[in-house]
Amino acid sequence: MVTDVIDAIAEFAISRESLWDVLVEPQSYPRLFRGIGACEERDAAEEFPTLNLRVGGAGIEIRTLELQLRIGREYESLELHCADTGSFAVVRLREIGDKTRVCVTYFKAALVHPVVAQLPNSAATAWTLAGLKRAAEMITGATTATIINGEDSPMKLRASVARQMVTSGVVHTYRPDVGLKQIGSLAKWGFSLAGGYAAAAAHSPGRLAVVDDRSASTFEQLHSRSTALAGAMGALGFGTGTAVGLLCRNHAGMVEAMVAAGKTGADAVLLNTGLPARQIEELVQRHALTALFVDSEFEHLVRYLPADLPRFTTDEHPPEPGRTTIEDLIAMRVPTAKKAARPGRLIVLTSGTSGTPKGARRPHPKGFGTVAALLSRIPFGVNETMMIPSPLFHTWGLAALQISTAIRATILLNDRFDAEDCLRRIAEHKVTALIVVPIMVNRILDLPEEVRARYDLSSLKIVASCGAPLAGATVLQFLDTFGDILYNVYGSTEVSWASIADPADLRMSPTTAGRPPLGTKIGVLGPDQRILPVGATGRIFVGNHMLFDGYTDATPPEEAHGMLDTGDIGFLDASGKLFVAGRDDEMIISGGENVFPRSVEEALSHLPQVCEVAVVGVPDHEFGQRLAAFVVKRPGSGLDSEMVRNYIRHRVSRFSVPRDVTFLDALPRNATGKILKRTLGQAG
Template sequence: MRLTLLLDMAADGFGDRILAGRRSGGMTAAELARRSHSGAALIRERAADSLVYLDVNGPAFPVALFAAARAGVPLVPLNYRLGQRQLDDLLAKHPNALAIAAPGALANFERAGRNAMTADGWLRETAADRGEAGEPADGDENPVAVVIYTSGTTSAPKGVLLRHENLVSYVLGSVEFAAADETEAALVSVPPYHIAAVANVITNLYAGRRTLVLEGFTPDQWLRTVREEAVTSAMVVPTMLARIIESAADRSVPSLRSLSYGGAPMPAALIERALREWPGVAFVNAYGLTETSSTVALLGPEDHRAALASADPAVRARLSSVGRPLPGIELEIRGPGGEVVGPGQPGRICVRGGQVSAEYAGLGRAVDDRGFFDTRDDGYLDSDGYLFISGRTDDTIIRGAENIAPAEIEDVLLRHPAVLDAVAFGVPDSEWGQRIEAAVVARPDADLDPAELRDFTLQALRSSKTPDRFWVLDALPRTETGKLLRRMVPGLVAQADSDERTAAPRP
């Protein structure tokens, strides 16, 4: 089953309903289907074997996704924030691609001796009637639908191959066809090269929900858009939610019924405040990876409400979990020797299911002999099957042979009323192997005393998990989707240390 079947079902079931863009001038399901045929014909005319997309999110993106699917070639959304050399390296992997690029990015293709069209040009081209595109002639029953390159924060980006069956399996396992009312609208604030952008296009389309994109996020613009477009559901990353909740603007969202979040750990104090700020909004925490076609575990609205209202510490703690696996997902926590461990015991999170791709360009599938994918995330399940994420395996701090999850320390730091953002990390130490340090960002107009912050941390954690030194920075390095760039933190700390030494009075 291909992605185009989802679009054709939508066009047949509610073809006149606007599914992409704003209420005024948006694109209907029928128009999106027509454009996908035209775009597929164009791809074939150019003899392209892929469709590269190097621009911000917008109405051209869903057309590109379904046109590529109908043509039987992959869509390759690239990170427009990458440097010239990185982009050149990625573009070299797709020499026969048809390309869509922002006006300022066209030079990247000119350097490679290739042409590209702008998003506006793509929309003009796909408005032309080229007839219905037939099935691809290659006979591949399950071709690659999308190639998403990993962020490459610690190594060269790898191309994750998401096949049609992976994405369709995700949709069918998580969304009911035509479940949305025609007045429903979803606001998306993630770039097109993130799996959440792809997932939002296909799930909202299948449900019959209009999707609109906020290309440049600001909390004030987000709040205005929710009100002006009568947005009923939205997706944010934790850093966005923090800025929205901290905003001095009008934070009323009368139309908003549900808010999903993910992409990075959500501080418990922040979600508690958001639940109280918007008591009528249903909150959903989604955990997933590019390799799993988006969400594999979900903390639903009732879970949020029950945790907030409960006096039981175990139930209350679930606000810091990512909920329970989706019905089509099998999940195991594995110990150091690969053995499956029981509730409350930490280990590596491994998943299996139809939506799990775990396939990389040139490398094949990274699954074991039982079909399980090692996410390289550490975590544990509680006695009721709620999943708690401890962090990436590579981020673990090893102090005196004790494995310490930075997330545990960060969660405590973020509960301090003067702390806006925080990261804990290990630095080499001759006695302990690593010692713990932390960098924090102060809330506006707040004073942070490192000694007082250490005492605050000690009240919640034993001394072996309390940072030996605290750094106060102006900001932490994060991607636009909220992912913390841990590898950059030591450099910022070193610069802060250098500035501090330079500013110190000389004897």
């Protein structure tokens, strides 16, 4: 058991001033010391700032410690006081030649957490020295900010993938007859969406595959219908070397069209339903689309395209007499021609939140590695009932659809998202997994408690969110309301998924993006593409076998060390968790200081009067740039601009105080729920 007084002493060949600068920065502690998940600084303007540290994790009870940071003699001593327990730590720095000796003395450390009381002094000392070593490495620029889940050895990685497939039940070690049918389907169509549905049809032909607002199809029916649709598409000349566009909401017709295009060898360009007619016209020309599959409600967006561009209606309401529908094409029952040389690719558009959407070619999964990667961080099981309100034209919705075929999940789709209807369908169909974007999480939490209580959600085991950051306050509210079922996925159209935070990660560090899935490598790099130290902020690079095959109409991102630039800025902490500070192009320089809007957004999200918030950088004559906050208040709440500024002034740096605060009824968003910050920047 630890004693009342513990000393930890170390020496480093670094300057005292540089080490001091790290140790007096509150955000250094969760970055460099394991077991500290987050640090919220309060009353930053006071003489002695108050810090709220989340401590625990890894199966240990998570507690919040309120500490006061007291500076003694500059560059020589500081103290951390825990008033609730009477515990405190004294840190002393001393120059010895060209080295700095640091001495940390703990008083009454046993009172900080029950687990600490059971540890020997050596454990407390080792923990301290490890954190101090990381601080020294941050100063010296050690190349430690990389992490990989799996082995660099291809053979060892394949073995890990195989174990994951057997453990999860995707691959059985018995019933060789069924296994041969599955392998035969994959051999014909590859590890594509077409191959996934064909293999699922071979394994479980009678299991429901897709249920939408109008119909339900088994795996065998969907495989058969998409094959018939592929035959008709091939007869009309849509095959290898051509591209068709899909402008659809989530329903079975869109799935059948994607699968059929893959079987013919045609590329399928997934058009965002929130795009204006002019951008759709540009995309049709840019991708040389040879046909369009369109929901009737979007006819007005394609009405003025060239008359010789074939259009097919994907639902049962053709906009004009004689318009051919998907059902008409399937009814033709044209035999499929010879197998395409390669399955058609799916082309997903980037979000376009910072400009014109770019077309990104999504690769087909390379073997079972893609499935194993996701299952290594999210415990999807075979035969799930999975609801996907996230748009299928979005990378996350599409990824969930692709994974669903491997685990033979029944997919529930609906044309539009409504929070209460979502809960109703979860209860009615006993949904086990929900695939969402963050705005959907917010809308569910916005429902009155009595509305949520009407529905039995006990079947729900996984809620996986991706597409934009989840505010820390939202994460904790969701976990407290629905239990530890939330998974936060960080990725992009270009790199697929990069990291996944499971409920344990989120309980400990609510703003984390999590850890890399199997076979994925993450690195944080500096401007010179050199790997940075753990805890240092830099550009996030990702490497895995699901990196995109390039843009169809733009220069690809930078590559370094076998990884691709995500365009985001962030850091890795001491326990290997990734944190995203924001987009590289969102960072502003105000009065010479680097400022990220997300830290202000996170702080404001804790205000009970705030429903939603977005912060952007705008030009400033005096400081070069400044922050502007756009706030959606909760109904009936009293909140004004000065209250917002004062709140930030006492919790974040003075350079982060938004000079402009604008209250809106709603934030502008695209069809996937991402906030259109460029629109706000123009307004600011």
